[in-house]
Amino acid sequence: MPRPVDGRAPYLPGLDGIRAIAVAAVVAFHVGVPWLPGGLLGVSMFFTLSGFLITSILLRAWDQTGGFELRRFYLHRARRLLPALVLVLVTVLGVAWVADRTTFATRWQETLAAVFYVSNWQTIAQGQSYLDFFAGPQPLSHLWSLAVEEQFYLVWPLLLLVMMRFLRGDRRAVAGLTVGLALVSFLLLAMHTAPGLDHTRSYEGTDTRAGELLVGAVLALWLRPARLQRPFTRARRLRMNLAGLAGVAVVGVMLVTSDYYALWLYRGGLLVFSVAMAVVIASVVYPGSVLGRALGVTPLRWVGERSYGIYLWHMPVLAFVPAAAADGFSWRLATVQVGLTVLLAAASWAWVEDPIRTHGLRHAFRLPRLELADLRPGRQATTAAVGCVAVLAVGCGTLSATKTVAPRSATTAAASPADLDMPPIPDDATAAAGPSGPHVPAPAAGASGGRDQVTAPSTGTGVAGTKVAGAEAVAVETSCDAVVHVGDSTSVGLVNAAYLPQGRWRIPSQYRRVGVERPDTDISGARSIVETYHDEPNAETAVAGRVDDGYDGCWVLAMGTNDTANQYVGGVYPLAERIDKVMGHLDAQPVLWLTVRTLLSSGPWAEQNMQDWNAALRDACERYPNMRVYDWASEVQDSWYVPDGIHFTSAGYRERAHRIADALATAFPAVGTPPASCLVGSGDR
Template identity: 45%
Template structure:
């Protein structure tokens, strides 16, 4: 009984820590990123650079994962790799497996002739190596919209998962053996620069198929590492208890964040996938702009934090993973552009389907597994046992 109560108290304490770290403005950034990607895939002319929303996700993931690991290191002097990977699996796998299952069933029933072509993409998506699978098979992200794979968007999930597998271990080694934080940040900066130069050197003017550059883990790692550097320099807890009422600081952060947002909006509106600018520093600029918005959003009192943290954007941001997972299969498999028809009606139906299915997945699949219905049952058992024990004593 005593152990049961202790476990319950430990879980409550953990929950309080998690809630204290919640930053609603970051959900707004997630919503912004997924809106940009969907607008691009829907073919909206004003979102010719909407694919850059994936880069926003990369920077945000690099920041949040590194911030979480650094916080654990500061509090306990260690990083529990097993616990981290288990939590990531609970967060990512349920939605991923559901999408893969539904896509496989749909293709089998309605388009069986394409099943053989999908099989390799399906396996690569299952094991989070989609990006390299597309590179080795010379599949272009931008030149394959005639008959695209419904799993094409899994390339970005593969890049992030590869980061989740390797980065915590490397970070743990760095924290143990490099005692000067500035030196460790310097090593991360060198890796960031190497990734940036790798993208620039591999790019060739006039190159139509940029799959090696666009999908490569090595050539996209700079975005994740820029987020990691931000976590080292400005952790989320920096504004938890102090500096929140500094008006000059708030104004400065709002200016920085507004500038970053303006750059992101401009790049989504004005750039396209064939511009050399993007591969020769443009995506780095986009990553730095994203980092500036994150910096502003983690402060609870800035104007941008309040706007990005509004209830509507939070709703989309919380479900952004599911929305991203489901949007591309729905766009490809349900009323694809090749079938023609009323584009407004088609777009409306597709958007409604994306939001509805993603919401159902989040409510009944992702959320229960991530937070654990077993934990709720454990709490009820503990409470009932405690009540029974009190009754017996009486």
């Protein structure tokens, strides 16, 4: 909390220290620091602290005037919050117009939502796009939390005023009602959270997140000024210091162990975290507390004063500064991103935010004259006008430059997904929403780690439809006249012209190359065997529907990537049971199932989870004689992946299509004896 403009209001440096730690946690989470998976809880730290501070301001006005002076309250909030927000929004629009005009319409819609502080509900209303999990940071996706706070600032003073007047200023009774409201919010949070990858509704809803703000409000109602003015005994001070340290311990443990996908976080975890934060805040505000002195040191205070600007600027910087050179988490890249963020936030604070909050919006933009002294931060109110231009120039210039000079990668704009070697968005996943809550960073890419191995035949691919062994050409054909290919987003590029512009490269043509007369594809980007996405049929439903319609032929199942992820985040069906659900519909029909692999080392799509799925496939072969497993995981090369570590480049999809067709011919050959082993390869080098 920056030093108040009103000299009568108390200034507690330790609260700025809390802000510094909160914003550091959020930034670390978004840049992908691997040892801080719970950095998203920095937002919860802001919520609880904001609830405490705002309620304290209102109660101080009540004590002085018998009311809340709402006009003055809202004016001060506007002075403090709007200038920096407008700067960021204008900068993002400018960069989008200069460097990536294809995104300008989306950025404009997000800007309007941000100006009216409804970003969270816009995201919820539009729905979560499955591929947003892999799309990388978006420049305005973090503004949902500001929307939650501003909606709270709008409603809470009115509600608190009604309670204070109705209960005749009885803070204990008001605190009791506020506790009830907070519990209702946490109950709604738990009710809206279900196992799965998309927690957008529960994570970004004002009703579901208000509980954390209300915990801070309860603390403000309980921690009356009279409590802080009582004589402090040594025993009392010791108890408060120990309680504060215990709160810090809980907060610290949850920061390093929490997971955005963990159900326990939404079913009581955030309540525990908010209460721990309230204990920390209570300890900090007590005069002479050890924690207050520790968190009030100059470096933390400096960052805390600028924490609002740091929070606003960090996502545009992450979105526009190219990350293609990084292999997983990069300290060098993170240092550049954080350094640029702090630079922009410091300039915004010195030249825009502080002058406007000190002198007011109208006075700050009066320009009777410009002198050199006016340009010194904090000296004159006219600094704000020059500062706006300066920060806009630096922000737009720097971010536009980094955007336009970025190498052709996942972070740059291009004419088509094929140009980018990025997965195109399928027709079934076009909802243009921001990332679920804060951007969930792709875990650090690393070695696949002991993937399944299979010895492929020592033959190479010759002309289409043959494998060459020495000088003898051997026909490669399958006994399958008809094939249905059922897949998720890892199959989208197999049929998409943006990836494979020549039809002969796509998988229907590749199936025909090996003798399939009637190839068919049933691919959905967000598909899982059990879970449904936006009421679309899951894989089991898709397979059962085909069988019910009378289909009797061969199957290629490129499923498992999303199933392992869903199981990781709380799915209720074990991996083996998921396989059984599909195979139970297929009786004696030939089935070729692909193993899966990613380059990720942590999170729902981590390679370790994929290995568990592959093991479940091998075990299923013993139960289903009609099933073979193509060990794609042993053949796929790291260079075939796009930066998300899950999907493939155009070259990767071309190889994938060719090898799947060859593996089908190997598993179910037109002539000769089928392989006795469950695991088969494509035979391609």
